[in-house]
Amino acid sequence: MAGLHALANPAKFVRLTDALIPWCAGLAALAIAAGLYLGLIEAPADYQQGETVRIMFVHVPSAWLALGLYTGMALASASGLIWRHPVADLLAKAMAPIGAGFTLIALITGSLWGKPMWGAWWVWDARLTSVLVLFFLYLGYMAIWQAYDDPTRGARAAAILALVGFINVPIVKFSVDWWNTLHQPASVVKAGGPAIHPSILTPLLIMALGFFAFAALVVMIRAQGEIAERRLSALRLAEARSETP
């Protein structure tokens, strides 16, 4: 826990992320390159879905990140509310657009996969609808930050939305079990282990590793930007106060 609390210090956070950024960038580049090669060239076409199965290698990691980043955002928001760590709030703020981006990728690639396999770009089944709700939760979270002039109050309101909206995360995850969905049930993260052949599972997991490293990289860059932004507005406020008699 002491390690986590040290991260509440912005200078320490910047130093740590400065050290991590090149490693994440290298890992992301290598794993995504390997994932593209294995997924597009080495992996066989599916016997039922043909070549469209290759959409899975970008669709599934994006969907995992859509949920993972929301979970991270909710955890950071909770620690921001509990311990009042400004870095936790800024970290949550930094995660939101990245999570929204990966949710959008999951929706677009899912649509491009649904059309040839289901015959429809979109259906209002529980999985698709709950992921659309996830996308709007990200947008709402970002809009709240924009709506407040006082960043402390904005952070608080946004954190409350992030926590209330977290209820949607298990709904997305278990929607395919709780309701009859056109979307297929889980085939990797499930009891009894993955139900996918290694020739498809390996590229999927390598691509997911690359996407996770990429997301970590961009979140750290954004968080550093947010810290600089916060310091900038604090300094400007101090200037304005010293100028007015």
Next chain:
Amino acid sequence: MSEFFAMGGYAGFVWSAYGATALVMVGLLIWSWRSRKAAEAALQQLEEARRGP
């Protein structure tokens, strides 16, 4: 090679999916990089002005 690009007749779907993914990811990276750079530049300028004469 053309067989690879044809993707068994699903080229439009497969390549659009990969293209959209790349577009969003590269867009997020560039946007985040630029906003950090802008904030750091403005901060540096302000700090230098404060230290000033």
